[in-house]
Amino acid sequence: MAAVLWNRTPQGPLEYSRRLWLKLLLFATFFFLYSPIAVLIAFSFNTSKRNITWQGFTLNNYVVAWNNPDLLDAFTNSLIIAFCSTLVSTLIGGMVGLQLWRFRFPGKTAYEAFMALPIVIPEISMGVALMAFFIRIGWLTSDVGWPLNLGPIIVAHIAFSFPFVSIVVRSRMVGFNVQLEEASRDLGANQWQTFRYVLVPFMKPGLVAGALLAFTLSLDDFVITYFTSGPGSVTFPVKVYSLVRRGVTPDINAASTVLIAITVIATVLAMKLQAPTKAAKG
Template sequence: MARRAPEAGGLLLRLHTGATLLFLYAPIVVLVVFSFTSDSFGVRWTGFTLRWYQRLFSDERLIGATLNTLLVATVATLIATVIGTMLAFAMERYRFRGRTGLEALLYVPIVIPEIVMALALLGFFALAFGLIDAWFGVRPVMGLATVIIAHVAFTVSFVVVVVRTSLKNFDVRLEEAAADLGADAWQTFRRITLPLIMPGIIGGALLGFTLSLDDFIITFFTTGPGTSLLPVEVYGQVKRAITPKINALSTLMLVASITLVFLSQFIQWRGRRSS
């Protein structure tokens, strides 16, 4: 940590950061404000109401879809982060036959157009389920599990890209020093490597989570009867009209995530102080 420059950033940097945050939050402020408007088009301020929040709480389908989406994003991100970090290590630390081929394969999930991937996965699951049916006599149906598998599939590569960035700038001498001091490979990884590349891993995981939350096309084609997810519901609403009900939902999710972030920071801060 001593490597960080003492100053927190010049005035220009502060101004830029402020302006960028303003840009990032402008639409957020708009959607929060309009979750309280009495205008049913959700585009004008015509007075204060909590009507949309009431409507939201009575919409079981939307709430179910939200919970499904959070579940999928969390599980898919956990799996993708573990697999992706392992792959990143293999790619950065080893030379092996077929490495270039793997490199190309790794970028496929990033460069493949979503619609192509969605239809390919749809065909794949249909085929696999047909085989399972033929062999075991039970036919699985698409649902949360297939959505999770698909989301892991397309988030892994994003995790790999970000984690590799951390590994590329990694000073290998630190690991060698640990080994010289008698640490075995696992200890070196746990105590030295992992903490140092943690920002990369967390960045990759956050990226994966964000992608998973928002994915519409792949989700649409890999979900099944009765399993509804938020992006699919919202996309359907666009066809008709996005009501302030969706704004209300977004506002609640926003409040929840901000609370969660600050709470975790607070707990860490307390932990550091007491130790």
């Protein structure tokens, strides 16, 4: 049997990770998850325009994507929206996280459910609701010019991002030793000083991780942005969607590869920052 040849010591009944079929399944799944993305990245360096066969290495697609004003505008819009949304989401989410960690109050369970609503509601329902609302109050139809026309998208992104930030910040605060705060107060610090010099430094990894989460959520969002963007406020995913409907071209691959690189770097950073917390909690 192959499994016998594979293993040096006899396989224990609970050593599932050494079963050949499990290894194969794991490998097949990773192949299924990664090969389309690998093909996409590889073809962003392909010289063929038709994106079907590999012809040779080039960086030309990146130049084409960079020189496409629509694509570049959409990319800029995405980054501006992500930055603004991250800033406000981190602030509001941090406050809510702190509040939920700190206080007990009547109706807390209901309040938590209320704060989790944007996470739970189907994205498309939230998207069309915001679209109807923004058109109703005239935010999408009035011609305010760039960059003010990005406002509705930023508002929408904050609404679905900050509940996630509050969850991250709250789970970070659970590890806080309340005696530190008492010590600070004993030593004569007032409430603000205690907050600024004791709580905030402890919160920081949670805030940074929450901010990176908000950033990727905003950068990645397609559905809600699709319904809240106007002709002058197209984001990168929305632009790619309209291009993909017309066909598959290598400059989309190039632009997508850049976006993948940005999100992967942000994710790895976020994980690095969160890792010590988990270790400390043990």
